[in-house]
Amino acid sequence: MKKLLLAVTLMMIAISAVSCSSGPTLRLLNWGEYLNDDVITRFEEEYGITIKQTIAASNELFYSKIISNTTAYDLVIPSDYMVEKMVEEELLLPLDYNQIPNRALVTYMDGVVEIYNQMTTTTLARTGHTVDYSEYAVPYFWGTYGIIYNNRVDGLEEALNQYGWEVFFNSTDYFPNASRAMYDVPQDAYATAMIYLGHSPNEYSATFLSDAQTVLEGANFSQWGDDQLKKDVEAGNLDMAFVYTGDFLDRLYIQLDEERTIEEITADFNIYIPDTTIVFIDNMVIPYTATNLDAAHKFINFLLDPEIMALNAESVGYAVPTNEAYDVIVSHIDDTDSFYHNWAYANLTYYNKNAEGTYYPLTSLPSDFVDDITSMIDVVKTSN
Amino acid sequence: MTDRYSDYPVATLKEYGYRDYSKLKPVTRILKQVLSFVIFFGLYLSIIIIAIQSLNSSSVMSSFESISLKWYPNILQEDDLMTAIGATMIVSLIATALATILGTFFAIGLYAMSKKKRQQWMLLNNVPILNADIVTGFSLMLMFILVNTFIKTVFTSLPQAWSIFGLPTLVLAHLFFAIPFVILNVMPKLKETDPNLMDAALDLGVKPLKAIVKVLIPAIKAGVFAGMLLAFTMSIDDFVISFFNTGETFGMSFDNLSVWIYGVIGRRDLSPSVYAFSTLLTIFTLVALIGYELSKNRKGRVKIKK
Amino acid sequence: MNSLYKRLAIPYQVWLVLLVFLPIMAILLIAISNLTTANFNLSDISFQLSHWNDLVENQSLVDGEYFNSYLTAFKNSFIYASITTLVSFIFGYFLAYQIKKSRIKNKFIILTIIILPMWSNLILRSEALRSVMLDNNIFKSIFGFDILPFSVGTPAAVLFGLIFTYMPFMILPVYTALEKIEVNLEEASLDLGLTPFKTFWKVVFPLSFKGVVSGSIMVFLPTFAGFAIPKILSNGNIVLIGNIIETKFTYNIYNVGSMLALLILILILGSILLLTRFDKEGETLL
Numbered sequence: 001m002k003k004l005l006l007a008v009t010l011m012m013i014a015i016s017a018v019s020c021s022s023g024p025t026l027r028l029l030n031w032g033e034y035l036n037d038d039v040i041t042r043f044e045e046e047y048g049i050t051i052k053q054t055i056a057a058s059n060e061l062f063y064s065k066i067i068s069n070t071t072a073y074d075l076v077i078p079s080d081y082m083v084e085k086m087v088e089e090e091l092l093l094p095l096d097y098n099q100i101p102n103r104a105l106v107t108y109m110d111g112v113v114e115i116y117n118q119m120t121t122t123t124l125a126r127t128g129h130t131v132d133y134s135e136y137a138v139p140y141f142w143g144t145y146g147i148i149y150n151n152r153v154d155g156l157e158e159a160l161n162q163y164g165w166e167v168f169f170n171s172t173d174y175f176p177n178a179s180r181a182m183y184d185v186p187q188d189a190y191a192t193a194m195i196y197l198g199h200s201p202n203e204y205s206a207t208f209l210s211d212a213q214t215v216l217e218g219a220n221f222s223q224w225g226d227d228q229l230k231k232d233v234e235a236g237n238l239d240m241a242f243v244y245t246g247d248f249l250d251r252l253y254i255q256l257d258e259e260r261t262i263e264e265i266t267a268d269f270n271i272y273i274p275d276t277t278i279v280f281i282d283n284m285v286i287p288y289t290a291t292n293l294d295a296a297h298k299f300i301n302f303l304l305d306p307e308i309m310a311l312n313a314e315s316v317g318y319a320v321p322t323n324e325a326y327d328v329i330v331s332h333i334d335d336t337d338s339f340y341h342n343w344a345y346a347n348l349t350y351y352n353k354n355a356e357g358t359y360y361p362l363t364s365l366p367s368d369f370v371d372d373i374t375s376m377i378d379v380v381k382t383s384n
Numbered sequence: 385m386t387d388r389y390s391d392y393p394v395a396t397l398k399e400y401g402y403r404d405y406s407k408l409k410p411v412t413r414i415l416k417q418v419l420s421f422v423i424f425f426g427l428y429l430s431i432i433i434i435a436i437q438s439l440n441s442s443s444v445m446s447s448f449e450s451i452s453l454k455w456y457p458n459i460l461q462e463d464d465l466m467t468a469i470g471a472t473m474i475v476s477l478i479a480t481a482l483a484t485i486l487g488t489f490f491a492i493g494l495y496a497m498s499k500k501k502r503q504q505w506m507l508l509n510n511v512p513i514l515n516a517d518i519v520t521g522f523s524l525m526l527m528f529i530l531v532n533t534f535i536k537t538v539f540t541s542l543p544q545a546w547s548i549f550g551l552p553t554l555v556l557a558h559l560f561f562a563i564p565f566v567i568l569n570v571m572p573k574l575k576e577t578d579p580n581l582m583d584a585a586l587d588l589g590v591k592p593l594k595a596i597v598k599v600l601i602p603a604i605k606a607g608v609f610a611g612m613l614l615a616f617t618m619s620i621d622d623f624v625i626s627f628f629n630t631g632e633t634f635g636m637s638f639d640n641l642s643v644w645i646y647g648v649i650g651r652r653d654l655s656p657s658v659y660a661f662s663t664l665l666t667i668f669t670l671v672a673l674i675g676y677e678l679s680k681n682r683k684g685r686v687k688i689k690k
Numbered sequence: 691m692n693s694l695y696k697r698l699a700i701p702y703q704v705w706l707v708l709l710v711f712l713p714i715m716a717i718l719l720i721a722i723s724n725l726t727t728a729n730f731n732l733s734d735i736s737f738q739l740s741h742w743n744d745l746v747e748n749q750s751l752v753d754g755e756y757f758n759s760y761l762t763a764f765k766n767s768f769i770y771a772s773i774t775t776l777v778s779f780i781f782g783y784f785l786a787y788q789i790k791k792s793r794i795k796n797k798f799i800i801l802t803i804i805i806l807p808m809w810s811n812l813i814l815r816s817e818a819l820r821s822v823m824l825d826n827n828i829f830k831s832i833f834g835f836d837i838l839p840f841s842v843g844t845p846a847a848v849l850f851g852l853i854f855t856y857m858p859f860m861i862l863p864v865y866t867a868l869e870k871i872e873v874n875l876e877e878a879s880l881d882l883g884l885t886p887f888k889t890f891w892k893v894v895f896p897l898s899f900k901g902v903v904s905g906s907i908m909v910f911l912p913t914f915a916g917f918a919i920p921k922i923l924s925n926g927n928i929v930l931i932g933n934i935i936e937t938k939f940t941y942n943i944y945n946v947g948s949m950l951a952l953l954i955l956i957l958i959l960g961s962i963l964l965l966t967r968f969d970k971e972g973e974t975l976l
């Protein structure tokens with residue numbers, strides 16, 4: 001027993017010793033595996049600031065961690081609708097662009113500008129306030145959602161390219177034997193059904209809710225999941241799933257590492273990005289709890305450097321938000337190193353900045369409607 | 385002989401109601417062994433699959449490519465994984481140690497009560513064990529938020545970054561469900577002890593605390609160890625309660641392995657090194673256990689020689 | 691025993707009262723409030739009961755039928771927890787009995803072997819089980835056949851996961867109860883002419899019943915309120931009440947989540963009362 005006590009005491013001393021030795025720190029609240037280790041190393045070397053990263057799996061968790069003030073984070077990376085909610089509840093500090101000189105050296109891609117405009121529009125419609133979100137947020141990564149499909153199924157690729165959403169939702173007329181899956185996020189499911197019905201995914205009413213329910217029931221989903229979806233399609237255990245385009249690229253890169261070619265891989269599974277789909281953007285924002293504003297601004301500025309942003313994208317399957325970083329990535333298209341070549345190819349194919357389409361970011365819905373959506377999804381799940 | 389007695393009605397063993405099952409015995413024995421094996425296999429199936437996955441050279445989990453040990457040394461390369469393992473170990477070891485010590489003393493305290501009172505308190509002791517994880521986790525979080533706010537209003541000099549969420553809340557939350565397991569295991573052993581034992585020690589002038597340490601605890605050692613093992617298991621396996629009560633202390637994120645895994649699979653892929661770590665932990669424990677059993681047997685044999 | 695020692699329990703009494711009752715009160719208050727955000731700002735919270743209507747109303751038209759997802763989820767929880775408990779009892783009792791009859795007498799070793807799988811993360815274990823229930827899986831790619839005869843998304847898949855995850859909680863109490871039965875009793879019964887089978891039913895089983903009740907509760911409750919295993923092994927298609935609570939908490943709809951949690955809490959307190967009828971101090975709980 002005494003030994004045990006001694007061990008505990010020693011451990012406590014060790015921990016406090018470790019904590020005392022560190023200099024200035026940046027407390028970053030981030031998604032898992034969403035920041036390249038090389039970027040961390042370079043930032044720490046350049047500024048002498050240690051990055052302490054905490055990871056969370058959902059925007060709602062970011063929100064609760066900030067509002068409950070359990071830890072004072074200096075920088076958070078929430079998505080579009082959560083930024084709206086945080087601004088609305090005055091949880092974010094405006095950025096000081098004097099400390100972000102790199103902002104003037106880069107331009108946001110058209111798609112990104114469009115998302116910020118839409119966020120402003122939906123916010124105006126909902127609250128009556130005009131908010132310029134670039135005052136609070138600098139984009140980190142963004143990306144579309146699409147339908148990852150099993151290309152071993154004959155005719156599925158052609159049908160998706162020709163009929164789009166119809167193939168995914170209309171399970172009576174199209175591929176009745178194919179298995180379909182939806183991302184297990186109630187608002188995403190509702191939004192896709194709304195797009196299929198020809199509405200904006202950000203409108204809501206009781207009628208829309210029951211229409212969406214009918215659509216989701218008609219799709220006859222065999223699965224509601226998150227990270228397994230991409231792997232199931234990859235392994236041929238599932239035929240179609242609504243996922244982040246980045247989910248597909250994750251698996252693509254992993255298979256490329258296993259020495260397969262892009263042609264071989266996409267013959268097995270590929271992603272179809274509908275002309276009208278939802279899109280997300282993750283943003284660097286500074287919460288009101290921040291203690292090291294200087295480090296937070298330095299980090300934002302550092303990330304806006306096209307080289308650094310491209311470096312960060314090497315380990316993450318999402319799209320970079322600035323034209324300059326995009327150019328860095330696609331300039332590798334003639335690279336002899338197969339990784340860099342494939343990386344450029346993937347960005348040109350799946351995140352091409354000239355792609356035409358209507359992309360909706362999801363807005364922050366009132367909580368009683370979120371409650372209704374979650375209940376509706378539970379009904380769809382339990383009723384089959 | 386047969387002719388002479390053939391007229392008499394002879395009752396066979398069967399007619400006495402005795403059935404000869406001995407022929408069936410080998411069959412039932414094999415059946416029992418097979419069924420036991422199947423159940424054990426079911427209990428360990430997931431662990432076996434994790435072990436297989438940890439040996440797969442490919443990180444594509446649906447097919448096995450070739451045997452490779454590369455994910456094992458790779459554990460050390462994964463900084464985030466190492467932090468999570470460290471956090472898990474720190475939280476679980478502190479919580480287990482405290483739960484074992486405190487739980488043992490609390491059990492002695494409860495044991496000293498009258499039977500009726502003790503039963504009432506043991507009833508309450510069962511609540512943390514039986515309560516749904518999600519209810520425990522969420523409600524503890526609510527309480528800790530209140531406590532945190534209270535501390536920060538009283539001690540205004542505390543830095544903004546200071547918070548009880550992290551190591552303190554995790555250890556307290558783990559203690560909440562670990563102490564009852566220790567008490568449950570210690571209590572039956574206390575009842576088995578001779579009540580005169582302690583009285584004799586005290587009559588002989590041994591100080592009360594010393595009497596516990598020197599006399600009582602050796603007698604209930606088996607229960608304390610069993611309680612410690614269960615407390616550690618519950619602590620290392622916990623996800624939901626830790627999920628609600630995690631945070632940062634000393635600038636270190638105390639997300640345990642479960643919370644970390646849940647966070648990582650939110651947007652990216654899990655490194656197969658996680659499987660390697662799980663496999664190592666299981667194998668290490670099994671080897672330690674077998675080693676312990678063997679060394680004990682050897683000791684036993686020496687005794688017989690004497 | 692010196693009554694002086696009673697004082698040792700005082701801190702624990704305070705601790706238990708605080709940490710058992712205060713959180714329950716908090717859940718109760720939130721269940722009757724309008725709290726649908728993680729913002730626990732007391733001035734924004736007010737009394738609200740309207741969401742309780744959903745328990746009885748919440749009826750959505752599905753194929754022309756009325757339907758209540760909460761009640762269906764409760765019903766699902768009950769069915770899955772019952773089957774899991776029953777099967778765990780049959781297999782778990784059998785294994786505990788075999789262990790008792792075996793030569794291994796060291797309880798610590800038995801305990802460790804039974805609970806060792808729990809040292810690996812629950813999500814990892816469930817995902818591992820899920821992975822071999824898929825059509826194309828790692829086991830099949832090595833051995834050429836499926837190890838488990840059912841596929842993901844079926845009730846059998848969920849039950850398999852639940853049964854083999856929670857069975858240790860059945861084995862341990864039953865083993866503890868069996869261990870306490872004196873060998874003489876069994877021998878006496880056999881000597882008196884009872885068949886081994888009758889000895890088991892008339893002597894051993896009644897004496898171990900305490901352990902069976904504890905084990906059943908230890909299996910039933912986490913199965914009833916849990917969410918990870920059904921979610922992973924059913925492909926999200928089988929919704930138990932724990933899954934609904936988890937979704938509500940995830941999206942910060944705390945009042946509805948707390949309302950449902952409160953109903954589970956009532957079930958749990960009921961179980962504890964039931965337990966005390968058979969086992970006054972929960973001795974065989976583990």
